[in-house]
Amino acid sequence: MANVTFSRKQFEKEIGKLDEKMQNKIAMFGTPLEKFDNEEMEIEVFPNRPDLLSYHGFKRAFLAFLGKQTGLKEYKLNKPEKDYVVIIDSSVKNVRPYTACAIIRGLKFDDEKIKEIVDMQEKLHLTIGRKRKKIAIGIYPLEKIKLPITFKALEPDKIKFIPLESDREMSGLQILQKHPTGKEYAHLLAGKSKFPVFTDAENNILSMPPIINSQVTGKVTGSTADVFVECSGFDFPVLNKCLNIITTNLAEMGGKIYQMELRENKTKSITPDFSPEKMKINLKNANSLLGLELNEKEVKKLLEEMGYNYNKESAEIPPWRVDILHEVDLIEDIAIAYGYEKFIPEIPEVTTVGEQDKKEIIKRKIAEILCGLNILEVSNYHLTSKAEQFRKMSMPEEGFIEVEESKTDYTILRKDLTHYLLKILSENVDSEYPQKIFELGRIFNSAKEEEHLSLAVSPANFTDTRQIVEYLSKMMNLNFQISEPDKIPPYLIDGRTAEIKLDSKAIGFLGEIHPKILKNWKIKMPVALFEINLEEIFGELE
Amino acid sequence: MASAGKVIESLSPNERKILPYLKENVEEIARNSGLDKTSVLRALEYLGNKNLITLSHSKKKIVEIGVNGALYKKKGLPERRLLNLLGEKKILKLGEAQKQSSLSDDEFKASIGALKKKALIEIKNEKISLTGSISEISKKTIEEKFIESLPADYDSLTPEQMYALKSFERRKDIIQIREEEKVIINVTKLGEEIIKSEKNIGELIESVTPQILEKESAWKGKKFRRYDVTSPLPSINGGKRHFVNQATDYARRVWTEMGFKEMSGNMLQSSFWVFDALFTAQDHPVREMQDTFFTNRKAELPSNFANAGKKLDSNERSWELDKKLVKAVKESHEKGVDGSRGWRYEWNEEEAKRLVLRTHTTCISSNTLANLDKKDIPAKFFAIGKCFRNETVDWSHGFEFNQSEGIVVAPNLSFRNLLGYLQEFFKKMGFEKIRFRPSYFPYTEPSVEIDVWHPEKKIWFELGGAGIFRPEVTIPLLGEKMTVLAWGPGFDRMIMDYYNIKDLREMYKNDISQLRKMKFWMK
Structure with missing residues (x-):
């Protein structure tokens, strides 16, 4: 999730005093105030609202929410001037097929504004841009560029320019191999025989999206007044929305928006396009979903407070909103404008019969029986490490499920509970003995998940644990059979291990832990334990 | 203060045994009472607790004989053995002297040093000769006298003894100094009174035994020794459920009391149930x-949802139905349903098959909806279970967490109904003020975050999300438009709050x- 930081002074000057009421308002708008001090304030923006990822975008929406500037905000769009053209070459089709572009003029940049633009660009890249995979954004100083612009794909060695934060010319491949930003995003162009570039009328390379701009023609400074903006990617409607977010934000900063003509083969299109999409909103649907009794006038007012225009059961959606897919999205905005705090919670009359999962009931009964024997229940992670699951237990590394790119040492799903109980005993050698513990939990046997019970006592011998197994069996009114095993787990002592069966089906083992295993775990007391699969028991008792 | 009579009745047999000898020291009390020293000390401690005596302790150093010292006491000190040999031979080569006296190198060196210091011998040309007179050498040395006097009180050693001590301290294991705690007993006024009257109290019954119960005469009219019912005791431990499971069992009860039926399912799930069936686009960062x-x-689509260890039973969805469901989900993503615009991209079936550790229990809800028989509507379900996120572990993050899931399926439900269930649940979990x-x-959509007010810390804290399932979710799963209220707040923060646990890692530290x-979870 993305957080946006901006000046508290600016907020208080342009929006209002940040008192407790205002703090609450910000949260109730759906942008939790994460922190603030005298200088700055930071809000959290949910991924459905990239249009709030800058101060000016937030201000536009929040002023409407406060009832100060309601309805769909209009921005003047100036028609393309001469050469305000982007020629899209068919060579980009297989690399990065779409772009949406605009020119903004008359900006007065200062450090503060440049920072806001750069921050917004970065956050848009991260969120709806999907780390530049879906959308890459470029902003260029118009004074360094000769229009018209061409969007095309070139072979990597034919691309030569000085990338940002560098002082020498590099080829397309060199940028991916050597430049820090190039290395970070190289995977986005991996396997492509041609890389996309924007060039100007003098064939200067402006940028190589989605990687990097040119140091010469692609860097906005304090003296920049006019900019060329492009979004490139794979989803034209989303690119348009993204362009709308950026251009209206620049307009909020004082710029004038100019459209550009996109020429592709023989087709021409114009971007940006602010004509609002319309969506039907049915009063009855809204009231029934929210449990309210709003009239049309109220719905109109509420929608206007969320930045929409409303007319005759139809809402005009701001062209920078990316999250309105269905009427329910409008209804949620009505609810936000109404105020979540004003809804009166009410449990409906839906008569149903409650019921707990049978397995949970059986597990609870088993726990009750064992707690009655003064045994303590423990609870471990479902993930474990190979060292603890296999090496310390002398078990062969097989039949396990590994998770990909775990951020910790826990990389596989546990195959049994036994090794975790030994781990606990090894971590508690300073606690008072005897130690008696059990765990009820899920294990992962290849792709099958099973509920197991494991119990360990220290110091204890075979007899002690067998008595517990037999007690448990009797109390559950089941007929466990203790039998001589054919094969024993490598961590138990041969001759002191028994197989536990239910209806002649093997369900587990009980026995004394071999000293070599105790040594692996640095346990200095004898341990006897058992582990059984509960699935057969569930079947029997259900 | 308790009356003297009651105090007497509370004395244990051992305490009563030592009562007559309290003016003496511990060793003597032990001897006179016939108890061992540990029992005497314990009994004194108890008498102290009952205010019969006051005890003070003084530390005393005792000089004791060491391992070698004990040997020398028997066989004579090495220097004595050498001196005896010289008394016989008068003059000997050094090597001969050591050999004939059968002393070790160390002992021999020490003996030479000691005898030279007393001017009893002299060494010339590798030869050792006796210089002392017979009377001189037959006298006991101060070291010999000292060794015989041991054990001795360090503080009352004479200068001579101290001299011997210092010379022994340089040699191995002849003596050792031990610190001994001396107990000083002062009998209080109450103590004096009780000592006087103790004899008038007859025999008290120490404990109720089967033997005593055999004959009425053994107990009739007799008094029992009084216990000090307030004295501190060592604590005992019982078996109990893990606190997290106590809490989840409570939540289970809360939901069932509200008429919810429990759902369960595998932790390993196909992305289909975890993401796709929940309208989470395939390029969403969570994936x-x-x-x-x-x-x-x-996984195969869309099944592989069997409850742990068990195959889907007769309710198992038919393959045709499965195919229909997969197609409906695909369409919902690509083009949308019910007027929705959808996510507008090409949905990839292979991506949906990837097996993941569930990131939320909501996948159980999506599966339940897909299997729900229309005639069972209205229906309410809940689940409580572990979910997983690929996280590093620190005080506030972990890769496993518990979630409490719930859905209500009925026609004409509203957002206010959703808030109603949530408010009730959190009230039962102990949070009166929620927002x-x-x-x-x-x-x-709408979606809601639940904050609860922490009255002590005076902050709102976030407990998790809820909402009404989008039509893009419910229509493919249910086959029709229906409001489904859904929630899945995390559970661990409530447990941490109840137990005042500050660090998430404590939850599974064991x-x-x-x-x-x-x-215990007392709810």
Whole structure:
């Protein structure tokens, strides 16, 4: 999730005093105030609202929410001037097929504004841009560029320019191999025989999206007044929305928006396009979903407070909103404008019969029986490490499920509970003995998940644990059979291990832990334990 | 203060045994009472607790004989043995002297040093000769006298003894100094009174035994020794459920009391149930490996949802139905349903097959909806279970967490109904003041975040999300438009709050001493 930081002074000057009421308002708008001090304030923006990822975008929406500037905000769009053209070459089709572009003029940049633009660009890249995979954004100083612009794909060695934060010319491949930003995003162009570039009328390379701009023609400074903006990617409607977010934000900063003509083969299109999409909103649907009794006038007012225009059961959606897919999205905005705090919670009359999962009931009964024997229940992670699951237990590394790119040492799903109980005993050698513990939990046997019970006592011998197994069996009114095993787990002592069966089906083992295993775990007391699969028991008792 | 009579009746047999000898020291009390020293000390301690005596302790150093010292006491000190040999031979080569006296190198060196210091011998040309007179050498040395006087009180050693001590301290294991605690007993006024009257009290019954119960005469009219019912005792530990399971069992009861039926399901799930069926676009960041645990396995679509260890029973969805469901989900993503615009991209079936560790229990809800028989509507379900996120572990993050899931399926439900269930549940979990604020999840609209007020810390803290399932979720799963209220707040923060646990890692630390002390979930 993305957080946006901006000046508290600016907020208080342009929006209002940040008192407790205002703090609450910000949260109730759906942008939790994460922190603030005298200088700055930071809000959290949910991924459905990239249009709030800058101060000016937030201000536009929040002023409407406060009832100060309601309805769909209009921005003047100036028609393309001469050469305000982007020629899209068919060579980009297989690399990065779409772009949406605009020119903004008359900006007065200062450090503060440049920072806001750069921050917004970065956050848009991260969120709806999907780390530049879906959308890459470029902003260029118009004074360094000769229009018209061409969007095309070139072979990597034919691309030569000085990338940002560098002082020498590099080829397309060199940028991916050597430049820090190039290395970070190289995977986005991996396997492509041609890389996309924007060039100007003098064939200067402006940028190589989605990687990097040119140091010469692609860097906005304090003296920049006019900019060329492009979004490139794979989803034209989303690119348009993204362009709308950026251009209206620049307009909020004082710029004038100019459209550009996109020429592709023989087709021409114009971007940006602010004509609002319309969506039907049915009063009855809204009231029934929210449990309210709003009239049309109220719905109109509420929608206007969320930045929409409303007319005759139809809402005009701001062209920078990316999250309105269905009427329910409008209804949620009505609810936000109404105020979540004003809804009166009410449990409906839906008569149903409650019921707990049978397995949970059986597990609870088993726990009750064992707690009655003064045994303590423990609870471990479902993930474990190979060292603890296999090496310390002398078990062969097989039949396990590994998770990909775990951020910790826990990389596989546990195959049994036994090794975790030994781990606990090894971590508690300073606690008072005897130690008696059990765990009820899920294990992962290849792709099958099973509920197991494991119990360990220290110091204890075979007899002690067998008595517990037999007690448990009797109390559950089941007929466990203790039998001589054919094969024993490598961590138990041969001759002191028994197989536990239910209806002649093997369900587990009980026995004394071999000293070599105790040594692996640095346990200095004898341990006897058992582990059984509960699935057969569930079947029997259900 | 308790009356003297009651105090006497509370004395144990051992305490009464030592009562007559309290003016003496501990060793003597032990001898006179016939008890061992430990029992005497314990009895004194108890008498102290009952205010019969006051005890003070003084430390005393005792000089004792060491291992070698004990040997020398028997066989004579090495220097004595050498001196005796010289008394006989008068003059000997050094090597001869050591050999004939059968002393070790160390002993021999020490003996030479000691005898030279007393001017009893002299050494010339590798030869050793006796210079002392017979009377001189037959006298006991101060060291010999000292060794015979041991054990001795360090503080009352004479200068001579101190001299011997210092010379022995340089030699191995002849003596050792031990610190001994001396107990000084002062009998209080109450003590004096009780000592005087103790004899008048007859025999008290120490404990009720089967023998005593055999004959009425053994107990009739007799008094029992009084216990000090307030004295501190060592604590005991019982078996109990892990505190997290106590809490989840409570939540289970809360939901069933409200008429909810429990759902369960595998922790390993196909992405289909975890993401796709919940309208989470395939390029959504949650579907990346840095957030979610993926495995290298793939599932069949859309089943593989069997409850742990068990195959789907007769309710198993037919293959045709499955195909229909997959197609409906695909369409919902690509083009949308019910007037929705959808996500507008090409949905990939292979991506949906990837097996993941569930990131939320909401996958159980999506599966339940897909299997729900229309005639069972209205229906209410809940689930409580572990979920997983690929996270590093610190005080506030872990890769496993508990979630409490719930859905209500009925026609004409509203957002206010959703808030109603949530408010009731959190009230039962102990949070009186809660607030709802807007939130976002790909699968609900409206969405809500639940904050609860922490009265001590005076902050709102976030407990998790809820909402009404989007039509893009419910229509493919249910086959028709229906409001489904859904929630899945995290559970661990409530447990941490109840037990005042500050560090998330404590939840699964399994420190046995800690678990033994852990309080019950008293709800």
